Amino acid sequence: MALPNLTLILGGAASGKSAFAESLVLQGGHEHPAYIATAQIFDDEMAQKVARHREMRGDGWLTIEEPLDLASALANAQDDQPVLVDCATLWLTNVILGDHDIDAHSAALITALKLRNSPVVVVSNEVGQGIVPDNALSRKFRNAQGQLNQRIGAEANLVIAVMAGLPLVLKGSLP
Amino acid sequence: MALPNLTLILGGAASGKSAFAESLVLQGGHEHPAYIATAQIFDDEMAQKVARHREMRGDGWLTIEEPLDLASALANAQDDQPVLVDCATLWLTNVILGDHDIDAHSAALITALKLRNSPVVVVSNEVGQGIVPDNALSRKFRNAQGQLNQRIGAEANLVIAVMAGLPLVLKGSLP
């Protein structure tokens, strides 16, 4: 069974969500799926994480780096290849830290996702299941992340939560 | 199918748990379900949240504000209408910050829930899936919240976890 048009992969930190999303895209058998990387590298910790993910991912992916304008990156990606967006959480971080309009950027992202004619898989973090953070920026961020996940979840054909590397289907069914 | 006697809706921050709980109550077709609001408004952030929730909820609800004595509010609510409690987490916060007895208040709440003759839906937060908080009050709170969720979950006929606005049934089955 083929991947549906839009898939959302949710998970906590180090839950195995990226690896699961990659295997989901690869099982479609496309030779060069697109990988939209939203990470911005400011320090060693992030550089190491990006390098580790790149190594795990292996060759064959067409990598597109786009920290902010995800809507254009999606619009410009080749139309007959699946696209993996990793991840909506780093993108949202960039939107918020850059003091951009969250609603406008989210609306543009949703529109771009709906316009794709080939499968898109979006990786995103679950960040709202801890104690209320003691600073306003973190509270703003987790609210925005929760709302973004709801919006993507409402449009997605397939929504999966990953825990300990294992999928839990929230909507639709695994191909 | 009708709502069962007691339903627990769990979810993280901004997971869509309140909207899901409201739709669950409304699908019963009652004209004026009761809404027990436990929020206390101390600052603008909470005032905005309450206003946003009120707008999303729409008219038709009979709102009862009760930050602390949830047991009496449940006992006093009309007996032939469903009740939505939103939420057990803010109520527990009020119990703890007011330095009240958590066990006594929890036991009274459980008793009141069991005495209702029409459906009750309780919204509560999952707060224990982050890193151990570095202050004792937060650790006390997340232990109390986890134990309260377990106690309500043990009595409930239907328990649902909401992620990205989507339900995951933990106990019972959706009406």
Added chain:
Amino acid sequence: MALPNLTLILGGAASGKSAFAESLVLQGGHEHPAYIATAQIFDDEMAQKVARHREMRGDGWLTIEEPLDLASALANAQDDQPVLVDCATLWLTNVILGDHDIDAHSAALITALKLRNSPVVVVSNEVGQGIVPDNALSRKFRNAQGQLNQRIGAEANLVIAVMAGLPLVLKGSLP
């Protein structure tokens, strides 16, 4: 149905994961299952937690205290009795705070788990679903915990997430 060789029980703080794991081990009907306790008691809060767990657990368990060398404790446990490890998270905390090699210890643990001939149930925390912690040690810990959960999850026959005391099967099926 008997317990499979390796079971992983995941959950947040105060989710009821330990009680669920104990009931799972006890339903096998063994008279003296082994309980490997990894907690180190440094303060009153932990002493109270350990005492509460011991009381809930009741008699009949053969308790083995091993904060660090979990691999040897597993190898030395009697071969015809089920073993409950409570929990991988406190063990990992001890490994990290003692500045031991995480990968080497994790690999030894996985090997020891695979060598057991009777059922082992490992309790572990989900810690990655909150906001990114603001200190490097917490971030290191939650990455290591997520990766450990993935490794145990990959070997396990049965993986269960516990929320509000209720099980959600991620892999395999409940006996």
